[in-house]
Amino acid sequence: MAKKTHRIERRTDALSRERIVAAAIEILDSGGEGALTVRALAAHLATGSGAIYWHVADKGELLAAATDEVIARVMSEVAGGTKPREAIRAVALGLFDAIDVHPWVGTQLFREPWRPAMLEIIESVGGRLQALGVPHAAQFDSASALVHYILGVAGQNAANARVHAPDTDRSAFLTSVAAQWDALDPAKYPFVRQMATQLRDHDDRAQFLAGIDLILAGIGTVRSGGADEPPDAAPISI
Amino acid sequence: MAKKTHRIERRTDALSRERIVAAAIEILDSGGEGALTVRALAAHLATGSGAIYWHVADKGELLAAATDEVIARVMSEVAGGTKPREAIRAVALGLFDAIDVHPWVGTQLFREPWRPAMLEIIESVGGRLQALGVPHAAQFDSASALVHYILGVAGQNAANARVHAPDTDRSAFLTSVAAQWDALDPAKYPFVRQMATQLRDHDDRAQFLAGIDLILAGIGTVRSGGADEPPDAAPISI
DNA sequence: ATAGTATTGGAACGTCGTTCCAGTCCTGTC
DNA sequence: GACAGGACTGGAACGACGTTCCAATACTAT
Numbered sequence: 001m002a003k004k005t006h007r008i009e010r011r012t013d014a015l016s017r018e019r020i021v022a023a024a025i026e027i028l029d030s031g032g033e034g035a036l037t038v039r040a041l042a043a044h045l046a047t048g049s050g051a052i053y054w055h056v057a058d059k060g061e062l063l064a065a066a067t068d069e070v071i072a073r074v075m076s077e078v079a080g081g082t083k084p085r086e087a088i089r090a091v092a093l094g095l096f097d098a099i100d101v102h103p104w105v106g107t108q109l110f111r112e113p114w115r116p117a118m119l120e121i122i123e124s125v126g127g128r129l130q131a132l133g134v135p136h137a138a139q140f141d142s143a144s145a146l147v148h149y150i151l152g153v154a155g156q157n158a159a160n161a162r163v164h165a166p167d168t169d170r171s172a173f174l175t176s177v178a179a180q181w182d183a184l185d186p187a188k189y190p191f192v193r194q195m196a197t198q199l200r201d202h203d204d205r206a207q208f209l210a211g212i213d214l215i216l217a218g219i220g221t222v223r224s225g226g227a228d229e230p231p232d233a234a235p236i237s238i
Numbered sequence: 239m240a241k242k243t244h245r246i247e248r249r250t251d252a253l254s255r256e257r258i259v260a261a262a263i264e265i266l267d268s269g270g271e272g273a274l275t276v277r278a279l280a281a282h283l284a285t286g287s288g289a290i291y292w293h294v295a296d297k298g299e300l301l302a303a304a305t306d307e308v309i310a311r312v313m314s315e316v317a318g319g320t321k322p323r324e325a326i327r328a329v330a331l332g333l334f335d336a337i338d339v340h341p342w343v344g345t346q347l348f349r350e351p352w353r354p355a356m357l358e359i360i361e362s363v364g365g366r367l368q369a370l371g372v373p374h375a376a377q378f379d380s381a382s383a384l385v386h387y388i389l390g391v392a393g394q395n396a397a398n399a400r401v402h403a404p405d406t407d408r409s410a411f412l413t414s415v416a417a418q419w420d421a422l423d424p425a426k427y428p429f430v431r432q433m434a435t436q437l438r439d440h441d442d443r444a445q446f447l448a449g450i451d452l453i454l455a456g457i458g459t460v461r462s463g464g465a466d467e468p469p470d471a472a473p474i475s476i
Numbered sequence: 477a478t479a480g481t482a483t484t485g486g487a488a489c490g491t492c493g494t495t496c497c498a499g500t501c502c503t504g505t506c
Numbered sequence: 507g508a509c510a511g512g513a514c515t516g517g518a519a520c521g522a523c524g525t526t527c528c529a530a531t532a533c534t535a536t
Contacts, residue, residue, distance in 0.1 A: 015483080038524060048485030049525075055483095059524065107348075110397040114418040119430055126429035140436045143429070145387065145449035152390030159348040180352040191364035191381075192357055198378045211383035218456030253514080276493060286516035287494075293514095297493065 015047060017055045021065045025102070028066060032162065033104045036063075064115055067108040071117035074098040075124055084131040085216065091124050092150055092212045096205060099154045106158025109151055122147055134219060142219045149215055153208050175200050253285060255293045259303045263340070266304060270400065271342045274301075302353055305346040309355035312336040313362055322369040323454065329362050330388055330450045334443060337392045344396025347389055360385055372457060380457045387453055391446050413438050 023044050027036050038049045038059065045052070056062050078087075078094035099106045109117060126143040134142050164173045178200035181192050261282050265274050276287045276297065283290070294300050316325075316332035337344045347355060364381040372380050402411045416438035419430050 037522080039522085042485085048487095050486070050527080051484045053525070110345075110393045112401055113394070113398070114415055119419075119422070119427060122433075123427050123430050126433065130429060139429075140433050140440065141445055141448040142452065143433070144445055145452045148390035148394060148449060149383065149387045149453075150390070151393060152386035152388070155348045155389060155393050156351070156386060160351070163350055177352055181357075184357070189357060189361050191368060191377075192361050195360075195364065195378050195381070202378065207379055207382055210379040211386060214380065214383045214456035214460070215387075215453055216456070217459045218452035218454070221455045221459065222452070275491080277491085280516085286518095288496080288517070289515045291494070 015045065015051055015055060017065070020045065020052060020055055021062065021069060024062050025066050025069065028104045029102055032166065033107060036104075063104075063108050064111055064117075067105050067111070068116045070098060070102050070105050071095075071109075071120055075120045084128045084133075088125060088128045088132075088146070088216065089209060089212055091121075091128070092146075093205070093209065095121065095150055095154065096157075096208050099157050100205075103158045103161030106154035106156075106161075109154055121150070125150075129219070132219075134222070138219070138222045142215075142222070145215055145219075146212070149211055153211070157204070170204065174202070253283065253289055253293060255303070258283065258290055258293055259300065259307060262300050263304050263307065266342045267340055270404065271345060274342075301342075301346050302349055302355075305343050305349070306354045308336060308340050308343050309333075309347075309358055313358045316362075322366045322371075326363060326366045326370075326384070326454065327447065327450055329359075329366070330384075331443070331447065333359065333388055334391065334395075334446050337395050338443075341396045341399030344392035344394075344399075347392055359388070363388075367457070370457075372460070376457070376460045380453075380460070383453055383457075384450070387449055391449070395442070408442065412440070 020041070023041060024036055027040055027044060031040075036059075038052060042049050042052055056065075074094045074097075075091070078090045082090065109121075111118070122143060125146050126139065129139055129142050129146075160173065178196045181189075181196035181199060184193050186193055258279070261279060262274055265278055265282060269278075274297075276290060280287050280290055294303075312332045312335075313329070316328045320328065347359075349356075360381060363384050364377065367377055367380050367384075398411065416434045419427075419434035419437060422431055424431055
């Protein structure tokens with residue numbers, strides 16, 4: 001009836017917001033945050049900068065869209081039907097691994113807190129906390145603690161990826177930082193020096209998970225301390 | 239004896255690394271991270287860019303030096319002789335307040351982990367954890383969890399300061415974000431929507447401290463779980 | 477076929493970090 | 507008190523960036 005032919009595709013290689021975001025993710029993954037320039041993106045897509053700006057407002061929106069896309073992909077993958085506690089660990093590990101592959105995401109997560117990426121993380125963690133039986137009064141603080149911890153690790157991993165060459169592996173990087181820690185003044189930095197050895201041999205991923213468990217244990221003390229729910233007996237399990 | 243007159247001062251308004259870093263902090267505090275350009279800095283100091291680059295390698299070093307300076311100031315202020323647990327809370331709150339005043343520090347902390355700023359934070363938190371009686375095997379993971387949580391909050395606060403105009407107060411900002419959360423699809427974001435009200439009325443600082451307490455509580459379960467130390471009876475108190 | 481809109485590619489603008497360099501200041505030596 | 511030489515300064519200039527502008531082209535509806 002009406003005349004709305006509803007966007008017939010132009011030609012197969014036509015530019016689109018999706019294609020631009022996908023190309024941006026490719027560049028970010030292979031060259032890091034510094035490699036994503038509008039010129040590089042235009043070259044990658046064999047077009048000009050004007051064409052890109054017709055589909056995307058500015059570089060910030062591009063980075064935000066790329067981040068949302070990566071996070072949304074992670075969150076849909078870790079859906080799982082396990083117990084709440086395991087689900088929280090799975091979500092956290094999924095985020096850790098995603099940022100390991102796309103370090104730039106760790107930086108971008110610190111953007112506007114109402115962006116889809118951030119909302120999905122809060123919802124995913126918070127929803128599982130409810131399922132765990134955390135009393136209502138403690139839910140906000142508990143979710144905040146978990147999410148901020150995850151953000152902190154994410155940002156740190158992104159920074160680490162930024163500072164060392166993309167080809168050097170993690171163990172070589174840790175060894176060099178550990179050596180710097182070990183060379184510190186023992187009078188000024190006794191604790192850091194003691195940790196140097198453990199730093200060299202430690203596993204980032206396992207330590208991240210240990211932090212999650214530590215926070216969950218802390219949340220557990222709140223729950224058993226003053227709540228009326230029986231431990232581990234929440235009816236819902238997402 | 240020797241001819242080393244050891245740097246007699248030039249004239250009172252002479253440029254120096256310290257004066258440049260101090261000017262950079264002023265600009266960062268008043269105008270945010272985007273306001274610090276080499277040209278603005280040169281104008282502020284009534285000189286040219288070449289003169290600045292004679293004292294400072296590049297902008298990165300300048301930001302790192304400014305961050306180290308602010309953090310060192312905080313750490314010396316919160317020294318305190320209280321009990322370890324209170325000392326950790328004091329250090330954390332000191333960092334929170336410093337980043338509240340200098341939001342750009344929250345971004346810069348995610349730099350090289352061997353910079354003085356980061357080392358001082360790790361040492362300060364870790365040393366107090368030892369004093370608390372945390373068993374050696376758990377010290378590294380515990381310090382890591384606390385520091386990463388602090389970093390996460392710092393980064394988030396820095397991002398918030400970046401996004402809203404410097405004159406709008408925190409409560410107005412929270413209200414606007416809470417409104418966005420409240421307008422979300424209840425089917426997709428049930429938890430976030432429930433938290434919208436609490437977000438509007440919550441106190442960032444108190445919630446930050448609640449997170450610290452949660453992690454400390456988690457660390458406490460490790461200590462009492464497998465260690466031989468009696469609770470709260472560590473002999474040393476920094 | 478033609479008019480009108482959607483989309484494109486690339487030139488051009490202003491700003492940034494950084495480098496370069498001619499000049500100036502200051503100090504130590506005679 | 508002249509002067510050589512290093513310390514230090516100020517600003518012009520360079521290349522790269524994000525963004526805007528616009529003539530040219532591709533496509534759609536009539």
